[in-house]
Amino acid sequence: MGPRRRVSLPRPSRRGGRLLLAVPFALIAAVTVVDVLVPPDVHLGPFLIAAPAVTASFAGPRMTAFVGAVAVIAQSVVSIARTSFTDLNHTYQIVALVLISVIVTFFAHLRERDEGRVTRLRSIAHAAQSVVLRPLPERAGPLRIASVYLAAEEEAQMGGDLYAAARTGSGTRLLIGDARGKGLDAISEASLVLGAFRVTARRERELPDLVRHLEAGVGSVEEDGSPAQAAPDADPAVDDTDEAFVTALVLDVPDDEPVVRLVNCGHPPPLLLRDGRVIPLEVSHPSPPLGLADVFSSDVEVEEFPYDVGDVLLLYTDGVVEARDHTRAFYPLAERLTAWTGEDPPALLGMLRSDLRAYVGGHLGDDAALVAVQRLAPNP
Numbered sequence: 001m002g003p004r005r006r007v008s009l010p011r012p013s014r015r016g017g018r019l020l021l022a023v024p025f026a027l028i029a030a031v032t033v034v035d036v037l038v039p040p041d042v043h044l045g046p047f048l049i050a051a052p053a054v055t056a057s058f059a060g061p062r063m064t065a066f067v068g069a070v071a072v073i074a075q076s077v078v079s080i081a082r083t084s085f086t087d088l089n090h091t092y093q094i095v096a097l098v099l100i101s102v103i104v105t106f107f108a109h110l111r112e113r114d115e116g117r118v119t120r121l122r123s124i125a126h127a128a129q130s131v132v133l134r135p136l137p138e139r140a141g142p143l144r145i146a147s148v149y150l151a152a153e154e155e156a157q158m159g160g161d162l163y164a165a166a167r168t169g170s171g172t173r174l175l176i177g178d179a180r181g182k183g184l185d186a187i188s189e190a191s192l193v194l195g196a197f198r199v200t201a202r203r204e205r206e207l208p209d210l211v212r213h214l215e216a217g218v219g220s221v222e223e224d225g226s227p228a229q230a231a232p233d234a235d236p237a238v239d240d241t242d243e244a245f246v247t248a249l250v251l252d253v254p255d256d257e258p259v260v261r262l263v264n265c266g267h268p269p270p271l272l273l274r275d276g277r278v279i280p281l282e283v284s285h286p287s288p289p290l291g292l293a294d295v296f297s298s299d300v301e302v303e304e305f306p307y308d309v310g311d312v313l314l315l316y317t318d319g320v321v322e323a324r325d326h327t328r329a330f331y332p333l334a335e336r337l338t339a340w341t342g343e344d345p346p347a348l349l350g351m352l353r354s355d356l357r358a359y360v361g362g363h364l365g366d367d368a369a370l371v372a373v374q375r376l377a378p379n380p
Contacts, residue, residue, distance in 0.1 A: 020058050024051035024067045032074040036081045045075050045093040052101045056108040064108040068101025133194070136165050136371065140172040141255045142309075142378045146345035148353050150319070150368040160186025161317045161369040162194050162246075166201035171255045173201045173210070176315040176371055177248035177267065177290070189244050192217045193290060207252050208300035211263050211287065218246050218291035245291035249315060253307065255378065260307035263300055265289050268321060271337060272305070273312040273348075278337045281305050312345060312374045319368030320352075323360050331359050345372035 028051050035044040052068035059067075075097055079090030136147045147163055160179030165172060175197045179189035196217035200210055247267040253260050262270070262281065266289035272279040285301040287293075307313065316333065323331040336355055340348060349370050356368070 021055075021063070024055045025070070027051050027054070028067075028071055028074050032078055035078045043089065043093070045078060045090065046096075048075055048097055049100045052104050056104040056111070059108065060112050061105045061109040065101065065105045068097070068105060071101065072097050133162060133190075134164070136163065140165055140167055141253075142376050143172050143253060144345055144374045144376055145371065146349050147369070147371045148349045150353065150356070150364055150370075152319070152364045152367050160190045160246075161319065161367045162190040163315070163369055163371050164194050164197050164201075166198065168202055168252075172253045173197075174251040174253065174315065174371070174373065175201070175214075175248060176317065176369060177246045177265075178317040178319070178367075178369075179246045180244060180289075185244070189218055189246055189291075193246050193248065207250055207261060207263050207302045211250055211265065211290075211300045214248065214250070215290050215293050218244055245289040247289045247318070251313075251315075252302075253373070253375070258306060258308040258375070259304050260313065261302050261304045263287055263302055266292075268316060268318055271314040271316075271334060272307070273314065273337060273340065274308075274310075276338070276341070278334045280334070307375055309375050309377050310343065312343065312348065312372055314348070315371040315373070317367070317369045319364060319366035320356065320370060322366060323356060323364055323368065325359050326361060331356060343374065345374050348372050 028048060031044050031047045038044065048071040051071045052064055055067040056064045072094060075090065075094050079087055079094070133149065136145045138145060145165060149161065162179065163176045165174050177190070177193055179186040193214055196214050200213040248265045249262060249267045249270060250265070251260055251262040262283070264283045265287045269280045269282050272281055283303045287300050314337070321331060321333050336352065340351065342348060349372050352370060
């Protein structure tokens with residue numbers, strides 16, 4: 001087993017926390033001074049309740065209780081300065097302030113507990129993603145590979161998009177796909193496909209056989225872990241809204257031939273970057289998405305395209321090309337690529353990630369995955 005990677009999560013800035021803490025104390029000081037100076041028939045003491053209430057929105061129960069105690073002391077000072085500590089009006093204000101402080105302190109405790117749970121869930125999600133969606137190798141034979149995963153929800157960092165790579169005796173096999181839907185069901189289907197690919201990619205000599213193994217893995221288990229079975233009265237020709245399927249591209253890049261062979265199972269076509277041109281690798285006979293072979297019977301056909309030294313192959317999921325800006329226009333991926341003049345796959349994906357985030361205003365509507373593969377000159 002390799003070394004364990006520690007999951008680091010973003011923490012709030014200490015400077016920002018101090019600035020927030022200054023707000024309730026400034027409020028207490030301002031209300032206290034003004035309440036002492038205003039005429040006797042004007043009472044600003046109830047405004048002190050806002051101090052612990054505001055603190056409970058961002059601080060823990062201890063700090064909230066402390067601010068509430070300071071507010072109570074401030075109200076007591078006001079009552080002594082204006083009349084007396086036993087004045088009935090100020091007594092009621094102090095009692096109300098104590099009760100409100102106790103209540104908001106309890107809510108601060110609940111919020112802190114829930115935030116702790118969310119933090120643990122995020123940590124589990126990060127750890128699960130590192131196991132299910134393993135990082136791709138930077139080099140695989142004569143190929144240089146880079147990948148990036150963009151989650152629609154920044155807190156989740158996990159979805160149904162998938163990619164994987166495996167070395168064979170004669171080349172490299174690549175997989176990119178997108179499981180239907182979102183949430184745990186999509187993650188489950190993605191993990192099944194990835195597991196089937198990692199087991200069979202190295203031992204299956206022909207791409208059609210590999211695709212059939214991946215097809216058999218989609219929707220093969222129920223929620224309780226038992227094999228999935230179709231309903232006895234189900235009509236395979238009727239669309240089922242609960243049908244599980246995965247769009248996928250399965251590619252085979254031989255080490256000693258300047259070609260790429262691929263099977264497209266209902267997935268967006270890869271883009272080939274060559275000499276400033278962007279060439280979509282459209283297949284003439286696409287296969288149905290994984291999991292729908294019984295509904296749409298079709299032979300698995302492998303198609304071959306030129307892929308020479310210096311060429312960059314860009315694989316992506318539909319979360320990229322279906323991203324929209326504020327005018328609801330789709331992201332023009334091919335147009336953006338024509339402006340790219342470099343040859344470095346990590347730099348290419350870095351540019352696309354920044355450009356895509358800026359295009360959608362920082363929030364993606366769907367998960368997106370990008371994989372860039374460059375063919376290098378073979379080693380002598």
